[in-house]
Amino acid sequence: MIKQHPEPWLWLLFSAGGVLSAMLMPMLLLLFGVAFPFGWVAAPSHAQMVAVLGNPLTRVVLFALFMLSLFHWAHRFRHTLYDGLQIKHLNEVIAVLTYGVAVVGTGVAAYILWQIP
Amino acid sequence: MSDSHVYTPYHPRWLRRRVSTYWWLQKWSYFRFILREGSCLFVGWFVLYMLLLVNAVGKGPDSYARILEWSAEPWVLGLNVVSFLFVAFHAVTFFEAVPQALVVHIGRTRVPGRLVMAAHYMAWALASVLIAWLIVGA
Numbered sequence: 001m002i003k004q005h006p007e008p009w010l011w012l013l014f015s016a017g018g019v020l021s022a023m024l025m026p027m028l029l030l031l032f033g034v035a036f037p038f039g040w041v042a043a044p045s046h047a048q049m050v051a052v053l054g055n056p057l058t059r060v061v062l063f064a065l066f067m068l069s070l071f072h073w074a075h076r077f078r079h080t081l082y083d084g085l086q087i088k089h090l091n092e093v094i095a096v097l098t099y100g101v102a103v104v105g106t107g108v109a110a111y112i113l114w115q116i117p
Numbered sequence: 118m119s120d121s122h123v124y125t126p127y128h129p130r131w132l133r134r135r136v137s138t139y140w141w142l143q144k145w146s147y148f149r150f151i152l153r154e155g156s157c158l159f160v161g162w163f164v165l166y167m168l169l170l171v172n173a174v175g176k177g178p179d180s181y182a183r184i185l186e187w188s189a190e191p192w193v194l195g196l197n198v199v200s201f202l203f204v205a206f207h208a209v210t211f212f213e214a215v216p217q218a219l220v221v222h223i224g225r226t227r228v229p230g231r232l233v234m235a236a237h238y239m240a241w242a243l244a245s246v247l248i249a250w251l252i253v254g255a
Contacts, residue, residue: 022208033197
């Protein structure tokens, strides 16, 4: 029996999240984080937001974006803490905290996306 | 847990140069590395922000209006401007690394890394246009 390491799978989630967030986040953030609040562009009406979010495809894409981006964050943040701050003795604690947040966040994301009428 | 990281235990008789905790402040390339890795914090923040937004849309027009107001608060707006810069930096650095991580073959010929990277940039542009059209243009 070969011992399975979780690392390749975590790396896969990390890179998938990296690509998906790179593709989708800059424009989403530019609109909802910068352009609408500054008033450069009028924010969409509630009805239009419900129409866009009501589409099952939108929800599937958003769920994938949220889940993978959370694992991307967890993996990268964990390794940055190891390398940047040299706190390797806290190895297990940090892993449990970061991936734990990603798992819980994924559950919360599923619940919130499910709630849209 | 992960035992793929096996660190050598402390061994007083070996010569090991101590590395400063702030080693990444010593050189621009090191600092850029930390900025790149740090971009994940802003990716995480944006997931949280989007979840709050989607949740508000689900609760009705009033809470949606409230979250739009909240997004114009100076500290939220400031954080999002910084986040946008970091997320864009994340995108560029991630696509830069694509040729190292992804080898594409068509038949038996290897597709040049630059082409693979260009394809990713094209996809990024298309995705951005599609998002803008869905939210603002439609």
